[in-house]
Amino acid sequence: MVTSIILMNVDRTSINEVAAKLVEFDEISEVYSVSGKYDLIAIVRVRTNDDLSTLVTVKLRNVENITATETMLAFKAYSKHDLESMFSLGLDE
Template sequence: MVTSIILINAERNKINEIAEKLQAITGISEVYSVSGKYDLIAIVRVKTNDDLADLVTKKMLTIGGITKTETMLAFQAFSRHDLEAMFAVGM
């Protein structure tokens, strides 16, 4: 499983429309509107890197109003439970 975080800049008057279109794409599990230098963040979970490439370069490309993206790959997930376990053993 490949998990990716995509940071998105969008035309201001199209943010909600873009978020809805992103949410409809298979592989995008969550879309957040955020403050700061990006407008939206999409959480992607797909089977392979090829699936991620297809999603970014073909499916997202069809959505008008996206002005810039930055894609980050997640290497490892840390849950609250894992962090509590580390502190319990004195790390």
């Protein structure tokens, strides 16, 4: 499983609408509106790097009012929760 965090700048009048569109994507588990340099942060969990590439270069490109993105790959999760088992339910490896 590949986990990534996508930081987004969005047209400020469309933040709520863009967030609502993003959570409809199966690859995106959570979207946060945040303060600071970025407007939205999406948590992405996909099977492969190719799936991430498709999300970023095809699907997100078609969402209106996203003006810029920065994608970060997660190397390791440090959590009290067993995130891997939570998000791998039903996935065939």
